[in-house]
Amino acid sequence: MTEPPVISIRGLVSRFGSHLIHDGIDLDVNRGEILGLVGASGSGKSVLLRCAIGLMPTTAGHIEILGHVTGQMGDNEAKTLRHHWGVLFQDGALFSSLTVGENIEIALKQLPELPAALVTDIIHAKIALVGLPADAVHKYPSQLSGGMRKRAGLARALALDPDILFLDEPTAGLDPIGASAFDELILQLRESLGLTVFMVTHDIDSLARICDRIAVLVDKKLIVDTLPHLLEIPHPWVHDYFHGPRSHAAHIGE
Amino acid sequence: MTTEARLDFLPSRDGTIRLSLSGRIEVEHLATIAAPLEDFPLPASGGSLVMDMTAADTLDTAGAIMILRMERRCAAAGIAFSLSGLHNSAAQFLAHIRSIGEEKTPPPPIPHPVLELLERTGRATFHLLAEIRDILGFFGMLSITLIQSLRHPSRLRGGAILTHMEQVGLNALPIVGLLSFLIGVVLAYQGADQLQKFGAELLVVNILGVSILREIGILITAIIVAGRSGSAFTAQIGTMKVNQEIDAMLAMGLSPIEYLVQPRIFALVLTLPLLAFYADITALIGGATMCYMSLDITYDQFLLQFQNFIKLRTLLVGLVKAPFFAFAIAMIGCYQGLKVSGSAESVGRLTTKSVVQSIFLVIALDALFSIIFAKLHL
Ligand SMILES: Nc1ncnc2c1ncn2[C@@H]1O[C@H](COP(=O)(O)OP(=O)(O)OP(=O)(O)O)[C@@H](O)[C@H]1O
Ligand SMILES: [Mg+2]
Numbered sequence: 001m002t003e004p005p006v007i008s009i010r011g012l013v014s015r016f017g018s019h020l021i022h023d024g025i026d027l028d029v030n031r032g033e034i035l036g037l038v039g040a041s042g043s044g045k046s047v048l049l050r051c052a053i054g055l056m057p058t059t060a061g062h063i064e065i066l067g068h069v070t071g072q073m074g075d076n077e078a079k080t081l082r083h084h085w086g087v088l089f090q091d092g093a094l095f096s097s098l099t100v101g102e103n104i105e106i107a108l109k110q111l112p113e114l115p116a117a118l119v120t121d122i123i124h125a126k127i128a129l130v131g132l133p134a135d136a137v138h139k140y141p142s143q144l145s146g147g148m149r150k151r152a153g154l155a156r157a158l159a160l161d162p163d164i165l166f167l168d169e170p171t172a173g174l175d176p177i178g179a180s181a182f183d184e185l186i187l188q189l190r191e192s193l194g195l196t197v198f199m200v201t202h203d204i205d206s207l208a209r210i211c212d213r214i215a216v217l218v219d220k221k222l223i224v225d226t227l228p229h230l231l232e233i234p235h236p237w238v239h240d241y242f243h244g245p246r247s248h249a250a251h252i253g254e
Numbered sequence: 255m256t257t258e259a260r261l262d263f264l265p266s267r268d269g270t271i272r273l274s275l276s277g278r279i280e281v282e283h284l285a286t287i288a289a290p291l292e293d294f295p296l297p298a299s300g301g302s303l304v305m306d307m308t309a310a311d312t313l314d315t316a317g318a319i320m321i322l323r324m325e326r327r328c329a330a331a332g333i334a335f336s337l338s339g340l341h342n343s344a345a346q347f348l349a350h351i352r353s354i355g356e357e358k359t360p361p362p363p364i365p366h367p368v369l370e371l372l373e374r375t376g377r378a379t380f381h382l383l384a385e386i387r388d389i390l391g392f393f394g395m396l397s398i399t400l401i402q403s404l405r406h407p408s409r410l411r412g413g414a415i416l417t418h419m420e421q422v423g424l425n426a427l428p429i430v431g432l433l434s435f436l437i438g439v440v441l442a443y444q445g446a447d448q449l450q451k452f453g454a455e456l457l458v459v460n461i462l463g464v465s466i467l468r469e470i471g472i473l474i475t476a477i478i479v480a481g482r483s484g485s486a487f488t489a490q491i492g493t494m495k496v497n498q499e500i501d502a503m504l505a506m507g508l509s510p511i512e513y514l515v516q517p518r519i520f521a522l523v524l525t526l527p528l529l530a531f532y533a534d535i536t537a538l539i540g541g542a543t544m545c546y547m548s549l550d551i552t553y554d555q556f557l558l559q560f561q562n563f564i565k566l567r568t569l570l571v572g573l574v575k576a577p578f579f580a581f582a583i584a585m586i587g588c589y590q591g592l593k594v595s596g597s598a599e600s601v602g603r604l605t606t607k608s609v610v611q612s613i614f615l616v617i618a619l620d621a622l623f624s625i626i627f628a629k630l631h632l
Contacts, residue, residue: 097597112286118292125354142595142596161314161316192347
């Protein structure tokens with residue numbers, strides 16, 4: 001690999017008041033890679049994601065995305081960089097006063113203007129892409145189910161065909177068929193767009209099927225490796241995670 | 255490697271139109287090429303069109319959709335469309351985007367403007383009537399639960415009531431004090447200006463006493479509280495509604511009326527009379543200060559005149575209205591909060607509505623009280 005990593009985190013420390021969340025995190029994500037982040041509830045996965053995209057100030061450390069050091073960017077640089085990533089928040093975070101279609105449109109509006117008919121087609125394609133029914137386009141988020149809101153959030157994250165996709169528990173709340181279709185979609189997008197995916201997930205099936213490497217957040221630090229290597233790690237939490245009954249059901253660690 | 259996307263019209267050969275796409279066919283570069291491509295005139299005579307993509311480096315969803323739109327236009331015009339020089343992965347991607355289908359739902363039809371105006375008028379009237387009915391219903395339900403909880407005072411949530419009293423009462427002291435002081439100053443100045451012409455300066459004390467104690471003090475306080483606390487009630491309860499916290503309470507068998515509405519109502523009913531009394535006093539101090547400064551009526555003279563002519567009844571007639579105003583403000587605030595549905599926008603809309611309605615109710619009630627007091631010769 002001659003190409004520098006797309007996401008590069010060095011020595012990240014973050015805290016809420018006196019509550020230390022991360023204590024020296026190092027992580028590299030390469031182009032075209034799908035990285036899964038796992039860890040116990042409340043271990044700071046969502047916070048790590050928020051730090052990476054610059055929504056939360058860090059106490060120490062260096063975060064570089066696509067060659068830009070987040071945290072010391074000018075407004076314009078930050079804005080352009082933000083067109084190159086899409087974020088799906090844990091609870092969707094759709095704009096509740098806009099329809100699903102308008103939620104996607106608002107992302108497209110940041111670019112130089114495109115013909116209206118093309119924009120409409122793009123919106124419909126994104127909605128079909130994430131497996132939402134076509135009539136969802138005119139619905140408000142409050143009229144959708146939890147899983148549909150998740151898909152709508154993904155459609156919005158994909159609006160600008162980003163290089164990097166940050167996903168916070170994308171398959172939580174999807175039915176198993178929908179979840180595996182989602183995995184399929186991520187693979188397909190990676191294939192065609194060279195998408196890099198950083199995803200927080202508890203879905204053992206996704207981890208096994210689509211993640212190239214897995215980062216485990218334990219004891220405020222990251223252990224990053226491929227699944228077969230992680231299975232060998234003696235750390236008790238990591239061992240329990242990958243050798244639990246659910247992992248066995250997914251035919252991992254047997 | 256080119257960075258921007260380019261669209262070139264190549265000379266046609268044997269009746270075949272040839273276009274070439276090159277560079278990065280990605281959404282952020284589409285602006286320059288999408289419009290010319292959309293507007294490209296297709297011949298009515300049929301024939302064929304070749305899109306050459308040998309020099310296209312990348313293709314994303316938006317780019318693929320742009321190409322598929324061209325493909326569809328050609329199909330509609332009876333022109334054979336083909337792509338050449340497409341990379342393997344890009345071809346697969348295009349096929350994938352094509353396969354996800356073109357199903358579309360038309361936007362809801364836009365009705366005729368006159369009909370729409372009629373419809374909206376009708377709807378608004380209907381909503382208004384329905385809302386009056388609902389508020390009356392809410393009032394009834396509240397009255398029943400309030401009476402029930404007065405019979406079992408142990409079920410009242412004292413802690414919550416005190417917290418709300420602090421928020422609506424104690425924290426409002428500076429603003430209520432400042433505004434009523436200024437109102438006192440203004441009233442005294444206006445009164446003095448007129449009365450001086452008759453040499454009846456001292457009567458300004460009577461005017462101040464009666465108008466502040468009977469009307470101004472309580473009205474100003476009620477309006478400030480409606481803007482400050484009625485809106486806060488709506489926003490607090492409304493946000494809980496958006497977060498499904500109300501649903502969670504109902505599912506756990508907790509009554510939102512008991513936990514959210516009652517403490518707020520009790521707090522406001524207990525606090526508003528106190529606030530109104532405080533406003534009366536500060537307004538009078540403001541008036542007295544103005545009298546001292548511009549009319550040379552000393553504080554002693556002011557107090558003496560006040561004591562001789564203003565009766566305790568005047569104060570009570572003003573303050574007796576406070577609990578009713580408080581009830582109306584708190585009831586509307588909570589009612590609108592519970593009416594919030596789904597979106598953050600509806601929190602904002604209903605908060606505005608709650609302030610407007612509670613101020614309206616306060617003034618309407620005040621007029622009603624005036625009539626009642628006049629009949630009773632109070
Ligand atoms: N705004 C905040 N203020 C204070 N502490 C916070 C805040 N947000 C998160 N935390 C704390 O940070 C820690 C990590 O939270 P985070 O949301 O990252 O968990 P998580 O790993 O994503 O868990 P889950 O799997 O449940 O989503 C938790 O202990 C939480 O209490
Ligand atoms: Mg989380």
